[in-house]
Amino acid sequence: MKELEKIEKLRTFINLYIDKFEDEGSEGSDFKIPEFDLYARDYLGFAENQIKIGTTEARINCISNLKRAVDCQIDTFLFSLSIYEVFKKRNLKFERKLELVEAIGVFNSNSLAKLNKIRNKMEHEYTIPDINEIDLYFDLVSAFVSNLESVITVLTWDEMNFNVYNEEGEFELFFNLKLERGAEQKIVAKWIGKRELNEIIEVSFNEYKCYGFYLRCLYLLNIRNVFASNKYVKDEITKSYNKLCNPI
Incomplete structure:
Protein backbone atom coordinates (compact mmCIF):
# COMPACT_ATOMS: atom_id res chain seq x y z
CA MET A 1 0.00 0.00 0.00
CA LYS A 2 1.34 3.42 -0.97
CA GLU A 3 2.04 6.11 1.61
CA LEU A 4 -0.89 8.36 0.68
CA GLU A 5 -3.23 5.36 0.63
CA LYS A 6 -2.22 4.56 4.21
CA ILE A 7 -2.92 8.17 5.20
CA GLU A 8 -6.30 8.13 3.45
CA LYS A 9 -7.26 4.83 5.11
CA LEU A 10 -6.70 6.12 8.64
CA ARG A 11 -8.25 9.54 7.97
CA THR A 12 -11.41 8.05 6.48
CA PHE A 13 -11.81 5.48 9.23
CA ILE A 14 -11.43 7.94 12.11
CA ASN A 15 -13.79 10.47 10.52
CA LEU A 16 -16.45 7.80 9.94
CA TYR A 17 -16.23 5.96 13.25
CA ILE A 18 -14.83 8.21 15.97
CA ASP A 19 -18.30 9.04 17.30
CA LYS A 20 -18.80 5.31 17.88
CA PHE A 21 -15.43 4.71 19.54
CA GLU A 22 -15.59 3.09 22.97
CA ASP A 23 -12.29 2.92 24.82
CA GLU A 24 -10.99 -0.58 25.29
CA GLY A 25 -8.08 -0.40 27.69
CA SER A 26 -5.55 1.91 26.08
CA GLU A 27 -2.02 1.10 27.19
CA GLY A 28 1.21 2.93 27.94
CA SER A 29 4.86 2.11 28.21
CA ASP A 30 7.98 3.58 29.72
CA PHE A 31 9.95 5.89 27.50
CA LYS A 32 13.57 6.95 27.79
CA ILE A 33 14.93 10.45 28.18
CA PRO A 34 18.53 11.15 27.07
CA GLU A 35 21.19 11.62 29.71
CA PHE A 36 22.25 15.13 28.78
CA ASP A 37 24.19 17.29 31.22
CA LEU A 38 21.81 20.15 30.44
CA TYR A 39 18.22 20.18 29.21
CA LEU A 155 2.50 9.79 24.18
CA THR A 156 3.42 7.74 27.23
CA TRP A 157 0.07 6.22 26.26
CA ASP A 158 1.37 4.82 23.00
CA GLU A 159 -1.32 2.22 22.30
CA MET A 160 -4.95 3.14 21.73
CA ASN A 161 -7.65 0.45 21.63
CA PHE A 162 -11.27 1.02 20.62
CA ASN A 163 -14.35 -1.09 20.00
CA VAL A 164 -17.01 0.03 17.53
CA TYR A 165 -20.66 -0.98 17.92
CA ASN A 166 -23.57 -0.46 15.53
CA GLU A 167 -26.85 1.30 16.40
CA GLU A 168 -28.27 -1.96 17.78
CA GLY A 169 -25.36 -2.24 20.16
CA GLU A 170 -23.76 -5.11 18.27
CA PHE A 171 -19.99 -5.35 18.01
CA GLU A 172 -18.68 -4.33 14.60
CA LEU A 173 -14.92 -4.10 14.89
CA PHE A 174 -11.87 -3.56 17.08
CA PHE A 175 -9.31 -0.87 16.22
CA ASN A 176 -5.77 -0.59 17.56
CA LEU A 177 -3.19 2.13 16.91
CA LYS A 178 0.24 1.59 18.42
CA LEU A 179 3.60 3.37 18.40
CA GLU A 180 6.44 0.83 18.32
CA ARG A 181 9.42 2.36 20.14
CA GLY A 182 11.79 -0.47 19.32
CA ALA A 183 14.56 -0.72 16.76
CA GLU A 184 12.17 -0.65 13.77
CA GLN A 185 10.59 2.77 14.59
CA LYS A 186 7.11 2.14 13.24
CA ILE A 187 3.44 2.78 13.94
CA VAL A 188 0.94 -0.03 13.47
CA ALA A 189 -2.81 0.27 12.81
CA LYS A 190 -4.92 -2.84 13.17
CA TRP A 191 -8.57 -3.55 12.36
CA ILE A 192 -10.33 -6.76 13.48
CA GLY A 193 -14.02 -7.20 12.64
CA LYS A 194 -16.72 -9.81 13.02
CA ARG A 195 -17.19 -10.03 9.25
CA GLU A 196 -13.71 -11.32 8.53
CA LEU A 197 -12.36 -7.77 8.45
CA ASN A 198 -8.74 -8.15 9.41
CA GLU A 199 -6.25 -5.58 8.24
CA ILE A 200 -2.88 -4.39 9.49
CA ILE A 201 -1.02 -1.34 8.24
CA GLU A 202 2.56 -0.72 9.28
CA VAL A 203 4.12 2.70 8.81
CA SER A 204 7.89 2.87 9.07
CA PHE A 205 9.92 5.97 9.85
CA ASN A 206 11.13 5.92 6.25
CA GLU A 207 7.56 6.82 5.21
CA TYR A 208 8.20 10.21 6.72
CA LYS A 209 4.96 12.06 5.91
CA CYS A 210 2.83 9.05 6.76
CA TYR A 211 4.72 8.47 10.02
CA GLY A 212 4.10 12.07 11.06
CA PHE A 213 0.40 11.80 10.18
CA TYR A 214 -0.11 8.57 12.12
CA LEU A 215 1.74 10.05 15.09
CA ARG A 216 -0.55 13.09 14.86
CA CYS A 217 -3.62 10.82 14.94
CA LEU A 218 -2.27 8.89 17.93
CA TYR A 219 -1.72 12.15 19.81
CA LEU A 220 -5.22 13.47 18.97
CA LEU A 221 -6.89 10.22 20.00
CA ASN A 222 -5.01 10.43 23.29
CA ILE A 223 -6.35 13.89 24.14
CA ARG A 224 -9.86 13.10 22.86
CA ASN A 225 -12.62 13.46 25.47
CA VAL A 226 -10.15 15.01 27.92
CA PHE A 227 -8.86 18.12 26.18
CA ALA A 228 -10.64 17.87 22.82
CA SER A 229 -14.01 16.89 21.34
CA ASN A 230 -14.56 14.37 18.55
CA LYS A 231 -15.29 17.26 16.20
CA TYR A 232 -11.97 18.92 17.04
CA VAL A 233 -10.11 15.66 16.38
CA LYS A 234 -11.84 15.20 13.02
CA ASP A 235 -11.22 18.80 12.00
CA GLU A 236 -7.53 18.63 12.94
CA ILE A 237 -7.01 15.33 11.13
CA THR A 238 -8.66 16.79 8.03
CA LYS A 239 -6.40 19.86 8.19
CA SER A 240 -3.33 17.65 8.45
CA TYR A 241 -4.54 15.48 5.58
CA ASN A 242 -5.25 18.48 3.34
CA LYS A 243 -1.84 19.94 4.07
CA LEU A 244 -0.15 16.70 3.07
CA CYS A 245 -2.19 16.21 -0.09
CA ASN A 246 -2.35 19.86 -1.14
CA PRO A 247 0.92 21.46 -0.02
CA ILE A 248 1.23 25.18 -0.69
Missing part, protein backbone atom coordinates in the same frame (compact mmCIF):
# COMPACT_ATOMS: atom_id res chain seq x y z
CA ALA A 40 15.99 22.72 27.48
CA ARG A 41 14.81 24.34 30.71
CA ASP A 42 18.41 24.83 31.83
CA TYR A 43 19.07 26.84 28.68
CA LEU A 44 15.83 28.77 29.19
CA GLY A 45 17.06 29.68 32.66
CA PHE A 46 20.38 30.89 31.28
CA ALA A 47 18.57 32.97 28.65
CA GLU A 48 16.24 34.53 31.22
CA ASN A 49 19.20 35.60 33.38
CA GLN A 50 20.89 37.18 30.37
CA ILE A 51 17.77 39.15 29.46
CA LYS A 52 17.94 40.70 32.92
CA ILE A 53 21.59 41.69 32.42
CA GLY A 54 20.69 43.42 29.16
CA THR A 55 24.17 44.17 27.76
CA THR A 56 24.97 43.55 24.09
CA GLU A 57 27.06 40.50 25.00
CA ALA A 58 24.26 39.17 27.22
CA ARG A 59 21.71 39.58 24.40
CA ILE A 60 23.90 37.60 22.01
CA ASN A 61 24.39 34.87 24.62
CA CYS A 62 20.65 34.87 25.30
CA ILE A 63 19.91 34.10 21.64
CA SER A 64 22.48 31.30 21.64
CA ASN A 65 20.89 29.70 24.71
CA LEU A 66 17.38 29.99 23.28
CA LYS A 67 18.62 28.24 20.14
CA ARG A 68 20.13 25.49 22.31
CA ALA A 69 16.84 25.17 24.22
CA VAL A 70 14.94 24.48 21.00
CA ASP A 71 17.55 22.03 19.69
CA CYS A 72 17.75 20.21 23.01
CA GLN A 73 13.98 19.89 23.40
CA ILE A 74 13.54 18.52 19.89
CA ASP A 75 16.32 15.97 20.44
CA THR A 76 14.79 14.98 23.78
CA PHE A 77 11.45 14.47 22.03
CA LEU A 78 13.03 12.39 19.25
CA PHE A 79 14.87 10.31 21.86
CA SER A 80 11.59 9.61 23.67
CA LEU A 81 10.23 8.21 20.38
CA SER A 82 13.39 6.10 19.86
CA ILE A 83 14.20 7.90 16.60
CA TYR A 84 16.97 10.22 17.82
CA GLU A 85 19.71 7.88 16.58
CA VAL A 86 18.05 7.64 13.17
CA PHE A 87 18.26 11.40 12.72
CA LYS A 88 21.84 11.38 13.98
CA LYS A 89 23.04 8.56 11.70
CA ARG A 90 21.38 10.06 8.63
CA ASN A 91 22.65 13.52 9.54
CA LEU A 92 19.13 14.94 9.20
CA LYS A 93 19.20 18.66 9.85
CA PHE A 94 17.15 20.95 12.09
CA GLU A 95 14.60 21.72 9.37
CA ARG A 96 13.86 18.01 8.96
CA LYS A 97 13.32 17.64 12.69
CA LEU A 98 11.03 20.65 12.68
CA GLU A 99 8.97 19.05 9.90
CA LEU A 100 8.11 16.15 12.19
CA VAL A 101 7.17 18.47 15.05
CA GLU A 102 4.97 20.44 12.65
CA ALA A 103 3.36 17.25 11.34
CA ILE A 104 2.21 16.33 14.84
CA GLY A 105 0.61 19.77 15.03
CA VAL A 106 1.20 20.53 18.70
CA PHE A 107 2.63 23.97 18.04
CA ASN A 108 0.83 26.61 16.00
CA SER A 109 2.36 26.60 12.51
CA ASN A 110 2.45 30.41 12.36
CA SER A 111 4.30 30.53 15.69
CA LEU A 112 6.65 27.83 14.44
CA ALA A 113 7.37 29.89 11.34
CA LYS A 114 8.03 32.99 13.46
CA LEU A 115 10.32 31.02 15.75
CA ASN A 116 12.34 29.68 12.83
CA LYS A 117 12.44 33.08 11.09
CA ILE A 118 13.84 34.82 14.17
CA ARG A 119 16.28 31.97 14.73
CA ASN A 120 17.59 32.21 11.16
CA LYS A 121 17.85 35.99 11.37
CA MET A 122 19.88 35.79 14.56
CA GLU A 123 22.17 33.15 13.05
CA HIS A 124 22.83 34.69 9.66
CA GLU A 125 22.56 38.45 10.10
CA TYR A 126 25.29 40.12 12.11
CA THR A 127 22.98 42.48 13.97
CA ILE A 128 22.51 43.23 17.65
CA PRO A 129 19.11 41.75 18.55
CA ASP A 130 16.44 44.19 19.68
CA ILE A 131 15.19 43.55 23.24
CA ASN A 132 11.56 43.34 22.05
CA GLU A 133 12.54 40.71 19.50
CA ILE A 134 14.42 38.79 22.16
CA ASP A 135 11.35 38.89 24.42
CA LEU A 136 9.20 37.51 21.59
CA TYR A 137 11.75 34.79 20.83
CA PHE A 138 11.95 33.87 24.53
CA ASP A 139 8.15 33.56 24.78
CA LEU A 140 7.96 31.43 21.63
CA VAL A 141 10.76 29.12 22.78
CA SER A 142 9.20 28.79 26.26
CA ALA A 143 5.87 27.79 24.71
CA PHE A 144 7.62 25.41 22.33
CA VAL A 145 9.45 23.68 25.18
CA SER A 146 6.26 23.37 27.24
CA ASN A 147 4.27 21.97 24.31
CA LEU A 148 6.81 19.29 23.52
CA GLU A 149 6.92 18.34 27.20
CA SER A 150 3.18 17.74 27.05
CA VAL A 151 3.51 15.63 23.88
CA ILE A 152 6.20 13.45 25.47
CA THR A 153 3.92 12.95 28.47
CA VAL A 154 0.75 12.29 26.44
